[in-house]
Amino acid sequence: MGIAERREREKEALRTLIVEAARDIISESGLDALSMRSIAERIEYSPATIYLYFRDKEELLGEVIHAGFDRMGEYIEEELTVVGPGADAAVEHRSLGRAYARFALENTAYFRVMFELPTVPHVTDGEACTHKPERKAALLVDTIQRAIDAGLYQLEDAETGALIAWGLVHGLASLYVSGHFAPSVASPESFLNLVEKAMDTLGTGLVPRETLTPEVP
Amino acid sequence: MGIAERREREKEALRTLIVEAARDIISESGLDALSMRSIAERIEYSPATIYLYFRDKEELLGEVIHAGFDRMGEYIEEELTVVGPGADAAVEHRSLGRAYARFALENTAYFRVMFELPTVPHVTDGEACTHKPERKAALLVDTIQRAIDAGLYQLEDAETGALIAWGLVHGLASLYVSGHFAPSVASPESFLNLVEKAMDTLGTGLVPRETLTPEVP
DNA sequence: ACAATATTCTGAACGCCGTTTAGTGTCTAG
DNA sequence: CTAGACACTAAACGGCGTTCAGAATATTGT
Secondary structure (H helix, E strand, C coil), X not given: CCHHHHHHHHHHHHHHHHHHHHHXXXXXXXXXXXXXXXXXXXXXXXXXXXXXXCCCHHHHHHHHHHHHHHHHHHHHHHHHHHXXXXXXXXXXXXXXXXXXXXXXXXXXXXXXXXXHCCCCCCCCCCCCCCCHHHHHHHHHHHHHHHHHHCCCCCCCCHHHHHHHHHHHHHHHHHHHHCCCCCHHHCCHHXXXXXXXXXXXXXXXXXXXXXXXXXXXX | CCHHHHHHHXXXXXXXHHHHHHHHHHHHHCHHHCCHHXXXXXXXXXXXXXXXXXXXXXXXXXXXXXXXXXXXXXXXXXXXXXXXCCCCHHHHHHHHHHHHHHHHHHCHXXXXXXXXXXXXXXXXXXXXXXXXXXXXXXXXXXXXXXXXXXXXXXXXXXXHHHHHHHHHHHHHHHHHHXXXXXXXXXXXXXHHHHHHHHHXXXXXXXXXXXXXXXXXX
């Protein structure tokens, strides 16, 4: 009998409804506006009901954040589609950075929640750590490894290179969404330009070539 | 009569006592532990008293953040002292990055408050914008400009270069203090190493020199 | 020295928050 | 048709930021 299955489905539906309500409140009004009561009002249930589906606010936020990383994944795939499947690793690397910046730009409040929160409660929950940013990080490491293998990047360690590249774009995005940029770079366009310029600079380096002493063979 | 002056001094003393109490609570127990009541208890006054010295919690936090940037300034000066006054601009630039990273490392909770908060309430307060990060940012721009002038860096625009360099170090620090790094880079030493490596990489570039097409003269 | 005044401080309250619990209805199974 | 499982909620608890009437204290004028 499909009766238990229907109950199961309804339960799951309400669960995702709660997560979506939370996500929408954050996107529309910021994290401060997110309360168990505001979620409850939006989905037209009592606040207590939410606790039948989530242990506490932290667990609920964990799911919201998880959904955020899924959404960021869509940005990445979209950007990768633009450059096409045959692009070299360095070009793909640029796509990843662009996607990251675009996501931060278009999901400011969401981005902040994803990266500024105490976080990572259910990572230590025992189960395999197939969670949030690590998934995308693996993709970045992979891309950079391929760039190294193709001789496009000079790096001993792809993982370290990935952290550096991540740090660069994340730092710019982070400063942008927190409003720490002067008005001259505070516009969306100039932010995206800045990220492009930053990836250029990371590629070619600050120090002019001719001043570098040649390596001993 | 010095009586009004003494009152003035006492008023100022209690004001800074409040700010210091807030700063200590954040450093010891994190931002979540900071409440008007916890501050009041620590300084042995009623919570209501704080409102005689600060409009609201936001204004108080603004002063705490301001003090934080002063403290970061001390880190910078200390690090600049290490390399000495005669160092070239590129070396000084490295010092700035190192100071930034060390500050984040040794003042984790404080760093987060300084950069992750809605912020900047009294910047728009009308008066001259001689506030927090911009002060230090000017120093960074200056250093990079000197590096450009000395031919150490190849950049059209020192301000853009400063944003990129800031973004790189800030991003790594930001990811570190938020716990977004895998355990292998989560230790203080490896974090500092990573920042050094990152500044190396930004200097020399990801792309090997010989693959770069020479500029048209 | 004392009354009048100005200043500093606080107790108690308001409306929010996250969370718990006891109890309400409603649907299902035998 | 009834007994039990289930989904749900009203109400409360303690903590939060904040306000305000009034107590306590310090300063002044005489």
